[in-house]
Amino acid sequence: MRETVRGWIGEARRIAVLTGAGMSAESGVPTFRDAQTGLWAQFNPQDLATESAFRAHPQRVWDWYAHRREMIADVQPNAGHAALAAFAARHPGRLTLITQNVDGLHQRAGSFDALALHGNIADDQWLDAPRACCQPDTIAAGHPPRCPVCGNLRRPAVVWFGEHLPAEALEAAEQAARTCELMLVVGTSGEVYPAAGLALTAHQCGARVVIVNPEATPLDAVVELCLREPAALCLPLLLA
Numbered sequence: 301m302r303e304t305v306r307g308w309i310g311e312a313r314r315i316a317v318l319t320g321a322g323m324s325a326e327s328g329v330p331t332f333r334d335a336q337t338g339l340w341a342q343f344n345p346q347d348l349a350t351e352s353a354f355r356a357h358p359q360r361v362w363d364w365y366a367h368r369r370e371m372i373a374d375v376q377p378n379a380g381h382a383a384l385a386a387f388a389a390r391h392p393g394r395l396t397l398i399t400q401n402v403d404g405l406h407q408r409a410g411s412f413d414a415l416a417l418h419g420n421i422a423d424d425q426w427l428d429a430p431r432a433c434c435q436p437d438t439i440a441a442g443h444p445p446r447c448p449v450c451g452n453l454r455r456p457a458v459v460w461f462g463e464h465l466p467a468e469a470l471e472a473a474e475q476a477a478r479t480c481e482l483m484l485v486v487g488t489s490g491e492v493y494p495a496a497g498l499a500l501t502a503h504q505c506g507a508r509v510v511i512v513n514p515e516a517t518p519l520d521a522v523v524e525l526c527l528r529e530p531a532a533l534c535l536p537l538l539l540a
Contacts, residue, residue: 301525301527302527302534302537302538304525305510305525305527305538306537306538308482308508308510309482309538309539311481311482312394312480312481312482312508313394313481314394314396314476314479314480314481314482315394315395315396315480315481315482315483315484316395316396316398316473316476316477316480316482316483316484316498316502316507317384317395317396317397317398317483317484317486318398318399318400318473318483318484318485318486318488318495318498318499319397319398319399319400319401319406319486319487319488319531320399320400320401320486320487320488320489320492320495321400321401321487321488321489322486322487322488322489322513322514322515322530322531323378323380323381323401323486323487323488323531324375324401324403324405324487325487326378326380326487326530326531326532327375327376327377327378327381327405327532328375329371329372329375329401329403329405330368330371330372346461348360348361348364349361349458349460349461350460350461350462351427351460351462351463354427354453354455354460355427358443358444358453359443359444362443362444362455362456363443365421365456365458366443368421369421369422372403372404372421372422375403375405376405376408377405377406377408377409378405378531378532379532379533379535379536380486380530380531380532380533380534380535380536381405381406381408381409381411382409382410382536383535383536383538383539383540384397384406384409384411384535384539385406385409385410385411386410386539387539388410388411389410396415396472396473396476396480397411397413397414397415398414398415398417398473398476398495398498399414399415399416399417400417400418400488400492400495401416401418402416402418402419402420402421402458403421404420404421404422407420415469415472415473415476416466416469417459417465417466417469417470417473417495418458418459418465419456419457419458419459419466420457420458421456421457421458423456423457424445424454424455424456424457425454425455425456425457426447426452426453426454426455427452427453427454427455428452428453430447430452431447431449431450431452433447433449433450434447434449434450434452435447439454465494465495470494473495473498474498474501476498477498477499477501477502477505477507478501478502478505479505480502480507481506481507481508482507482508482509482510483498483499483502483503483507483508483509483510484510484512484535484538485499485509485510485511485512485513485517485519485523486512486513486531486535487512487513487530487531488513488517489515489517489518490511490517490518490519490520491517491518496518496519499519499522499523500519500522503522503523508524509522509523509524510523510524510525510526510527511523511525511526511527512527512529512531512534512535512538513526513527513528514528514529514530515528
């Protein structure tokens with residue numbers, strides 16, 4: 301089956317790749333619940349990933365994300381991340397990488413134009429719409445940092461529960477799903493929407509869809525092939 305997919309990759313002029321948490325887990329990135337250790341074991345992670353939680357307890361939420369950032373800092377991209385970046389470099393314009401992961405491993409591997417649907421945990425943004433006084437060079441240190449004039453807080457630049465995905469990234473991802481000839485769905489559960497819907501869009505628009513995942517997913521029934529392999533093993537062989 302792998303050789304069949306290699307043939308499809310060779311034929312496709314436009315390829316989309318959707319990656320999820322399983323790919324990051326192969327590098328050792330802690331899952332959402334794995335971060336609930338020590339002090340944080342008493343909290344439900346979903347209670348720390350909402351705007352209302354941040355407004356009610358900004359230091360608590362900020363420190364939890366600082367804890368998660370520390371857990372990710374020493375993790376390295378795996379061979380699957382590297383294979384995607386290398387393929388895109390060899391074939392400019394053919395591959396659109398879409399990720400649900402916030403760890404930045406794709407970008408660190410060289411996929412600088414990856415569409416990060418859920419943001420990047422290493423980045424910050426203003427909690428409220430910035431005023432003229434909210435300038436990057438005047439941010440006051442703290443937990444969280446803030447504008448020293450109006451008090452506007454900095455927050456992690458990730459999509460929290462109840463928030464919309466970034467419109468520009470989602471639009472570009474949907475366009476890639478509609479126009480690709482082949483989509484690889486890698487290491488994602490296929491349960492989180494609207495990201496999982498991109499695979500259905502690609503299928504409905506006539507693209508071949510291939511799952512790369514050691515585990516079964518709800519999307520398996522509508523795709524052409526399922527490769528039950530980890531991304532770090534499978535992608536280098538598919539994209540060499």
